[in-house]
Amino acid sequence: MGYWQGKRALVTGGCSFIGSHLVDALVARGASVRIADDLSSGTRANVQRLLDRKAVEFLEVDLLSPGAAEGAVDGMEHVFHLAANHGGRGYIDLHQAACATNLALDGLVIRAAHRGGVEKFTYASSGCVYPEHLQHDPSHVLYLTEDLVQPPYAADNLYGWAKLMCELTLQAYHRDYGFKCASLRYFTAYGERCLENHAVIAMIARAFVKQDPFIVWGTGEQIRNWTYVSDIVEGTIRAAERIDDGTAVNLGTMERTRVIDAAQMILDRTSVKARLQPDPTKPTGPYNRVCDNSLGKRLLGWEPQVSFSDGLDRTIRWYYDTKNATTVKADFERLLTER
Numbered sequence: 001m002g003y004w005q006g007k008r009a010l011v012t013g014g015c016s017f018i019g020s021h022l023v024d025a026l027v028a029r030g031a032s033v034r035i036a037d038d039l040s041s042g043t044r045a046n047v048q049r050l051l052d053r054k055a056v057e058f059l060e061v062d063l064l065s066p067g068a069a070e071g072a073v074d075g076m077e078h079v080f081h082l083a084a085n086h087g088g089r090g091y092i093d094l095h096q097a098a099c100a101t102n103l104a105l106d107g108l109v110i111r112a113a114h115r116g117g118v119e120k121f122t123y124a125s126s127g128c129v130y131p132e133h134l135q136h137d138p139s140h141v142l143y144l145t146e147d148l149v150q151p152p153y154a155a156d157n158l159y160g161w162a163k164l165m166c167e168l169t170l171q172a173y174h175r176d177y178g179f180k181c182a183s184l185r186y187f188t189a190y191g192e193r194c195l196e197n198h199a200v201i202a203m204i205a206r207a208f209v210k211q212d213p214f215i216v217w218g219t220g221e222q223i224r225n226w227t228y229v230s231d232i233v234e235g236t237i238r239a240a241e242r243i244d245d246g247t248a249v250n251l252g253t254m255e256r257t258r259v260i261d262a263a264q265m266i267l268d269r270t271s272v273k274a275r276l277q278p279d280p281t282k283p284t285g286p287y288n289r290v291c292d293n294s295l296g297k298r299l300l301g302w303e304p305q306v307s308f309s310d311g312l313d314r315t316i317r318w319y320y321d322t323k324n325a326t327t328v329k330a331d332f333e334r335l336l337t338e339r
């Protein structure tokens with residue numbers, strides 16, 4: 001019998017892009033899954049197939065409200081904590097106070113899980129915990145290793161600080177109470193169900209509505225390592241099985257891709273002809289963010305299975321099959337910066 005067969009697992013934020021893929025994978029492995037989500041950015045549609053066949057329990061709840069976290073963790077063996085006030089770069093730069101609510105949210109969920117006797121806690125952290133000053137120069141071939149997050153800390157925005165505080169809180173719970181936990185630093189996930197407030201989907205959407213000139217946020221020289229959602233999910237599940245001591249592990253590819261090149265790949269694949277026009281006044285984030293993933297290989301036997309090229313093909317296909325150009329066009333600017 002597999003590790004997850006019959007295990008009671010809570011996925012907070014289980015209606016989100018990544019959360020819903022994680023729920024799919026846990027259900028497929030035989031876990032008994034409860035989702036707690038307030039639908040503030042996640043959608044019921046993301047898990048509707050599971051709801052229809054009563055394959056998951058769904059609590060529509062704001063985990064910040066009194067008693068909600070305690071109710072959500074009740075009877076659970078594992079908690080995967082993905083609920084967060086979060087969006088893409090535009091959102092986290094422009095909505096700092098909203099992102100700061102994650103400090104409270106994470107504290108409440110950890111405390112409830114520990115007091116409620118949850119055996120393991122797995123946390124969706126982020127590449128935003130890394131010091132910004134290391135990530136300025138795109139000509140510098142740098143792979144961020146986990147140990148670069150150390151005093152004096154310098155996370156990316158209040159969103160990144162909250163992720164960092166949650167990692168440190170979990171490590172303290174492990175030291176002080178023996179609480180079993182792990183954090184995964186996701187690096188720019190993309191794939192089916194991702195929203196337009198994240199760069200890859202935003203660029204696919206620009207091609208979809210045939211934007212010309214095609215706006216690229218930043219100079220376009222900024223480098224990312226986009227990571228396909230199934231790889232993120234696999235690493236998260238393996239960490240829940242294998243890491244107990246609060247260690248934080250990068251989940252990301254080591255493919256260094258310039259944003260301007262990603263934009264061109266999308267134009268080529270969609271056969272859209274448009275002039276690329278960088279706009280450095282737009283939220284851009286660090287210019288050089290790519291992780292080292294050797295710790296994940298060592299601790300989890302994990303490595304990304306989907307190249308950016310293949311993941312992009314799948315994501316474009318999904319976007320073109322499921323979206324309506326008139327609807328996307330009508331709401332375009334809001335989709336880029338809201339959640």
Ligand SMILES: NC(=O)c1ccc[n+]([C@@H]2O[C@H](COP(=O)([O-])OP(=O)(O)OC[C@H]3O[C@@H](n4cnc5c(N)ncnc54)[C@H](O)[C@@H]3O)[C@@H](O)[C@H]2O)c1
Nearest residue numbers: 013016017018038040041042063082083084086126186189
């Ligand atoms: N997408 C990425 O590239 C990326 C990168 C790093 C980390 N992460 C983290 O992964 C997790 C999932 O992100 P995502 O991009 O799939 O979508 P997301 O950020 O939209 O997911 C957050 C989910 O939490 C829910 N939620 C928010 N506040 C809540 C509250 N108070 N109570 C209950 N539910 C609440 C939302 O409705 C949503 O379903 C988040 O924690 C995010 O910070 C994502």
